[in-house]
Structure formats: C-alpha cells, structure tokens
Amino acid sequence: MLDVRKLRLYLVTDPVLCGPRGVIETCRSALEAGVETVQLRDKTASTAELLETAKTLLEMCREHDALFIVNDRVDVAMAVGSHGVHLGRDDMPVAVARKLLGPDAVIGASTRTPDEAIEACRDGADYLAANLVYPTTTKTNLGPPLGPGEVARLKEATPLPLVAIGGINPSNAGEVMNAGADGVAVVSAVMAADDVKAAVRELAAAVGIRY
Numbered sequence: 001m002l003d004v005r006k007l008r009l010y011l012v013t014d015p016v017l018c019g020p021r022g023v024i025e026t027c028r029s030a031l032e033a034g035v036e037t038v039q040l041r042d043k044t045a046s047t048a049e050l051l052e053t054a055k056t057l058l059e060m061c062r063e064h065d066a067l068f069i070v071n072d073r074v075d076v077a078m079a080v081g082s083h084g085v086h087l088g089r090d091d092m093p094v095a096v097a098r099k100l101l102g103p104d105a106v107i108g109a110s111t112r113t114p115d116e117a118i119e120a121c122r123d124g125a126d127y128l129a130a131n132l133v134y135p136t137t138t139k140t141n142l143g144p145p146l147g148p149g150e151v152a153r154l155k156e157a158t159p160l161p162l163v164a165i166g167g168i169n170p171s172n173a174g175e176v177m178n179a180g181a182d183g184v185a186v187v188s189a190v191m192a193a194d195d196v197k198a199a200v201r202e203l204a205a206a207v208g209i210r211y
Helices: 019-033 047-063 074-080 094-101 114-123 147-157 173-178 196-206
Strands: 009-012 037-040 067-071 084-087 106-111 127-131 162-165 183-186
Touching: 009 162, 009 196, 019 037, 019 047, 019 196, 037 047, 037 183, 047 067, 047 074, 067 074, 067 106, 074 084, 074 094, 084 094, 094 106, 094 114, 106 114, 114 127, 114 147, 127 147, 147 162, 147 173, 173 183, 173 196, 183 196
Parallel strands: 009 037, 009 183, 037 067, 067 084, 084 106, 106 127, 127 162, 162 183
Antiparallel strands: none
16 A cells, blocks of 8 residues: 655656766665655666666665655566555556566656546556656656646546656746645756755745654
C-alpha cells in the first residue's frame, strides 16, 4: 500500500547535474535532509552500472524509510527488489509492468492529459506525475509546460495521488500543491544545488513539511 505522504518530496536523479559529487552522495545528503522518495533515472548508464547504483540507493532509502523507484527499467527494479518503477508514455505499458511486478509494487506513470491519467489508473498505476509543469532544461521534448491549471485538471481526473514535475523549485512548489498536487518531484533544484541539504529544507518548507 502506497503511503501518499512519501510522495511529498520526491527526488529524481541526474548524473550530469550533480557533477563530481555524484548521484550516491547527492542522494545521501538529500535523504538525510528529508527527501521521502528517490527515483533512479539515468538514460546513459549500462545495465551493470544501473544495478550497482540501484542496490546502493535502495539500501540508503530503506535506512531512511523512503521509497526507492527505478525509472523505466522494470528489469532493474525486479533484480534489486526496488519498491517500484516509474514509467513514461514511451516505456513499458503500466498493465504489463503490473503483471511482471505483482500487486505490491509501486508503479508511477507520467501523464499530460486527463485521458492519459484515466488510462494509467485503469491499467494499475499507484500514482501519477504531471509531467512538465514549468519550463526546464531537463525535459525538452514534451510540449508546452502544463502550468498549475492543468495540474488541477489531472488531479481531478482520477482518485490517484499526483506529483508535479518540471521546473519546480521553492518559489513555485507551493503553487502546485495549492493546485492539488500531493507532492513535488524535483531534479535540478536538488541535484544541481551547491548545498543539497539546504535545498531540500527549502523545498520541504515550501510544500508544508514540518520535521
């Protein structure tokens, strides 16, 4: 059973943005500061590299009672026993992933329209991601930013929890939460931060988390 509270502050990794500090150390600091879900996303790593990183991040997430999600790679998620996967529109269909991973896995699905949200809900997703809410350099092929208004429409389309991703930072995180999002997923706001813990604390305050 997905604990929706763990979606409030959701970190998606990027090996380029974190620079020489690396994904592992960036995630370690983020988890120590209060990140509640980590998604391993790396489109360039080999399968062997992903497996090694996934094993380490899963153990770290368990230590902090956080969720560990693998982007796209259902095989990697199964191999390491992650809590689940996150799937884009061009990845494995949600219904197929559910058959492979079973009823207990957490499956997230990226959506941009109410129809996509309804389909993902029907096929067995546990949560949705409103993909590309504000302009960002980390996602360039998704069309125009959705904005808070579309976040609200997506939230209303299904009973599933919804996280917002794309260009989110402390100055606009509260806006998407007010639009109905259950949490924010961030990449550059944490991965590229000079002070990871301070960045996480700022985001936590913006979404109303009190530790």
